Amino acid sequence: MKTLTGAxxxxxxxxxxxxxxxxxxxxxxxxxxxxxxxxSSDDDVVExxxxxxxxxxxxxxxxYLIETLDESHFRNQWGTIVRVTSESTPHPVEGAIKTExxxxxxxxxxxxxxxxxxxxxxxxxxxKGQRAIIASFADPFNVANEVRGATAHYMDFVKNPDLVxxxxxxxxxxxxxxxxxxxxxxADIIFISGDYATTKWPMLSNEHFAKHVIPVLKALAxxxxxRGAYVLKHTDGNIMPIIDMILDTGIHGLHPIDPNxxxxxxxxxxxxxxxxxxxxxxxxxxxxxxxxxxxxxxDVKRCIRQAARGGGYICMSSNSIHSAVKPENYVEMVKAVRxxxxxxxxx
Amino acid sequence: MSDxxxxxxxxxxxxxxxxxxxxxxxxxxGIPAGEILNxxxxxxxxxxxxxxxxxxxxxxxxLMAGEVAKAAMKLLKPLFARGKGVKDSTGKAxxxxxxxxxxxxxxxxxxxxxxxxxxxxxxxGIDVAxxxxxxxxxxxxxxxxxxxxxxxxxxxxxxxTIESLKAAGLRDKVKVAIGGAMCTQQWADQVGADxxxxxxxxxVGKFKLLVQ
Numbered sequence: 001m002k003t004l005t006g007a008x009x010x011x012x013x014x015x016x017x018x019x020x021x022x023x024x025x026x027x028x029x030x031x032x033x034x035x036x037x038x039x040s041s042d043d044d045v046v047e048x049x050x051x052x053x054x055x056x057x058x059x060x061x062x063x064y065l066i067e068t069l070d071e072s073h074f075r076n077q078w079g080t081i082v083r084v085t086s087e088s089t090p091h092p093v094e095g096a097i098k099t100e101x102x103x104x105x106x107x108x109x110x111x112x113x114x115x116x117x118x119x120x121x122x123x124x125x126x127x128k129g130q131r132a133i134i135a136s137f138a139d140p141f142n143v144a145n146e147v148r149g150a151t152a153h154y155m156d157f158v159k160n161p162d163l164v165x166x167x168x169x170x171x172x173x174x175x176x177x178x179x180x181x182x183x184x185x186x187a188d189i190i191f192i193s194g195d196y197a198t199t200k201w202p203m204l205s206n207e208h209f210a211k212h213v214i215p216v217l218k219a220l221a222x223x224x225x226x227r228g229a230y231v232l233k234h235t236d237g238n239i240m241p242i243i244d245m246i247l248d249t250g251i252h253g254l255h256p257i258d259p260n261x262x263x264x265x266x267x268x269x270x271x272x273x274x275x276x277x278x279x280x281x282x283x284x285x286x287x288x289x290x291x292x293x294x295x296x297x298x299d300v301k302r303c304i305r306q307a308a309r310g311g312g313y314i315c316m317s318s319n320s321i322h323s324a325v326k327p328e329n330y331v332e333m334v335k336a337v338r339x340x341x342x343x344x345x346x347x
Numbered sequence: 348m349s350d351x352x353x354x355x356x357x358x359x360x361x362x363x364x365x366x367x368x369x370x371x372x373x374x375x376x377g378i379p380a381g382e383i384l385n386x387x388x389x390x391x392x393x394x395x396x397x398x399x400x401x402x403x404x405x406x407x408x409x410l411m412a413g414e415v416a417k418a419a420m421k422l423l424k425p426l427f428a429r430g431k432g433v434k435d436s437t438g439k440a441x442x443x444x445x446x447x448x449x450x451x452x453x454x455x456x457x458x459x460x461x462x463x464x465x466x467x468x469x470x471x472g473i474d475v476a477x478x479x480x481x482x483x484x485x486x487x488x489x490x491x492x493x494x495x496x497x498x499x500x501x502x503x504x505x506x507x508t509i510e511s512l513k514a515a516g517l518r519d520k521v522k523v524a525i526g527g528a529m530c531t532q533q534w535a536d537q538v539g540a541d542x543x544x545x546x547x548x549x550x551v552g553k554f555k556l557l558v559q
Contacts, residue, residue: 083449091449150452155414157407158361199528200546201402208407241402260529285529289499324500 001343006052006131007188010314014189014230014252014277018311022304022341025053025132025314028321028330035327043123046131049334053132055191056120058178059089063115077109078171080146095149100163106147108170111177117185124186134189134232135182140171140220141213142194147171157208164212172216176223183227190224190231191255192217196246197237199261209242218249225250232279236319237261243268247275256280256318266306269313277312282333284317288325293332300336301347308345315341351390354383354419358391359398361411363418370422380426384465388419389437392463396548409456409547416463436467438558441483442493443471445504450497453527457493457547464551477504477511484517490558491542493550496527505530506538522557526550 001020004012012019027045028036037048046054058064065082067075076082079096097103124133138146144167145153156164179190196202202209221231232253233246238261246254254272257263257280265281272278282288287299300315307313315337321330340347354373357365373383395412398404404412440461444454451473461468471483484492492512494505505525512518524542525535535543542557544550 085447085449093449151410151455154407155410158411201405203406205405205408208405285499322498322500324498 005129006050007129007133010052010132010189011230013311013314016274016277016310016312018343020343022308022337022343022345023052023314024316024334024337024341025051025055025134026316026321027051027055028325028327029323031323032321032325032327032330036331043126046127051131053134053189054123054127055134055136056123057193058116058135058137061116061119063113065090078143078147079106082146092146092150095147095152097148097167098152100160103163103166103170106170108174111174111181116178117181120182120187121185128186132188133186134191135179135187136191136193137175137178139192139194139196139213139233139235140168140175140216141196143171144168154203157204157212161212168212168216172219175220179220179223179229180227183224183229188229190220190229191234192220192231193234195237196235196242197239197261199237199258201238202242203237206242206245210245214242214245214249217246217251221249221251238263243272247272251276253277253279253314255314256316258318259283260285260318265303269307273307273310273312277314278307279314280316280318281307282315282317284319284322284325288317288321288329288333290326291329293328296329296332297336300333301340304337304340304345305347308341308343311343351394352387354387355391355394358388358412358415358419359394361408361415363415366415366419367422370419374422374426380423384420384423388416388423389464392416392460392551396460396551400546400548406456410459413456413459413463417459420462437465438490438554439467439469439488440491440493440554441469441471441487441489442495443475443480443483444473444495444497445501445508446474446476447504448496448498448501449473450495453497453547454493454495457495457526457550460547460551461554464555466554477508480508481511481515481517484512484521485515489521491524491554492521493524493526494540496525496530498527499529502527502529502534505534505540509539524550524554524557 004020009019009023013023033040033045064077065074066077072084074082080092081094082090083093084090097106224231230252233251234255236258254276257265257278259281281303282299287295303315354369399409442454442458444451458468458470494508496502496505509523522541525540526544532543542553544553
């Protein structure tokens with residue numbers, strides 16, 4: 001088979017067909033980049049490791065944090081006070097909607113402001129067709145968790161479901177527009193992050209997911225698909241009790257198949273591999289963090305063996321290349337995906 | 348639920364108005380606050396903990412039950428303060444998220460569950476340095492110190508905190524419990540913790556055994 005571009009490789013994989021090799025597009029946390037390629041930009045990393053896609057997360061775009069409160073605390077575009085740490089995503093410490101009445105005066109941001117898309121436009125000009133262009137953002141369920149405060153938001157599902165739906169609706173409408181704008185400027189893939197589950201169970205009952213969360217995900221997926229983009233959904237945790245309803249939204253890819261939560265890549269491939277592309281599962285809790293390079297190679301081989309035949313598998317970590325991952329293990333992972341991921345799979 | 352008291356049942360049903368009404372009536376009838384805590388609140392929260400552990404209820408229902416228990420405790424607390432409740436707290440614990448980690452939902456759920464089970468809990472907050480855990484242990488009479496860490500990258504701080512307690516001569520003063528999504532019993536053994544639990548409900552049971 002001829003060598004495909006990164007974009008072609010990903011699209012074919014998401015169409016559940018075998019490309020030339022198993023795709024990989026996971027860039028490391030900033031701290032790891034500094035240890036592997038000091039002084040490099042995110043784009044340099046994508047080129048150095050020849051990643052098949054480049055991702056722009058709306059939370060990392062300058063302008064997402066709208067007000068500086070002190071050296072580590074900021075107000076983000078949703079009015080949530082967040083604390084910036086060494087991890088990739090700032091952590092919410094205080095929501096904007098403290099009482100039900102607050103929602104009456106709460107204004108979601110304007111999705112049509114052109115600065116939101118400047119980085120995306122730049123990447124489209126530079127990489128379109130060569131590498132897939134991914135626009136990512138947090139699931140409205142998780143944004144609402146931050147805007148309302150996690151404890152209050154969870155309790156709203158029982159005490160005040162109308163507030164749950166009203167808040168989710170406002171955030172959904174922002175992202176429907178955001179998706180449309182991203183695709184118009186050239187995004188190929190919409191990546192919706194944000195967890196639905198703990199390592200043990202989903203955070204909500206099936207009924208609450210079905211009524212309040214899944215319809216929002218489906219609306220976003222429908223919007224992206226109707227405009228010709230692929231849709232990936234990330235959620236950590238044990239999502240087996242709700243996996244069918246997640247897949248029924250029509251997403252193309254599911255990430256990161258969390259082994260720490262008992263998500264069995266081989267079993268999920270057998271049961272759902274004909275419906276969705278599986279992404280991830282290389283253990284970043286132990287193997288990439290504490291393991292040896294030999295253990296990393298073995299884990300990559302395991303994942304490819306369990307999920308790559310027939311296409312529909314993107315080999316990445318089980319969450320992210322966070323600040324505790326050994327840099328040499330990330331480098332080994334990239335190498336191992338290339339070494340063992342050539343089609344036809346022979347391991 | 349047939350063996351549960353009416354108050355415990357209304358807590359399990361997460362009915363705040365009914366629970367408050369029943370507790371007020373029990374207090375008026377002269378039932379000691381300690382008895383209401385143990386026979387009703389703790390018994391009800393035990394059922395809630397089991398339901399959460401078995402996947403019968405989820406975070407919203409667990410947190411709502413915590414709200415009901417909190418409202419109940421608010422009615423009982425003045426009686427304990429005036430010495431009319433007889434019963435002291437189940438135990439005294441301090442919980443904090445380790446240095447470098449700012450995640451607090453797991454910690455907060457555990458605190459809520461412990462308080463609902465009659466524990467006197469001090470919330471040490473997030474991003475707590477090992478030396479600050481040491482200060483808290485030195486200056487207080489906690490029976491259990493809980494170290495929460497969600498991230499793989501911050502789990503070593505649980506170990507560092509335990510080592511700091513040892514270096515400060517405080518390790519024998521307190522039992523140490525660890526928790527967090529990535530923690531395991533193996534990790535607890537490795538770092539020398541006295542206790543590990545997979546979730547808040549399990550932790551409540553294990554904490555009780557630790558102080559018996």
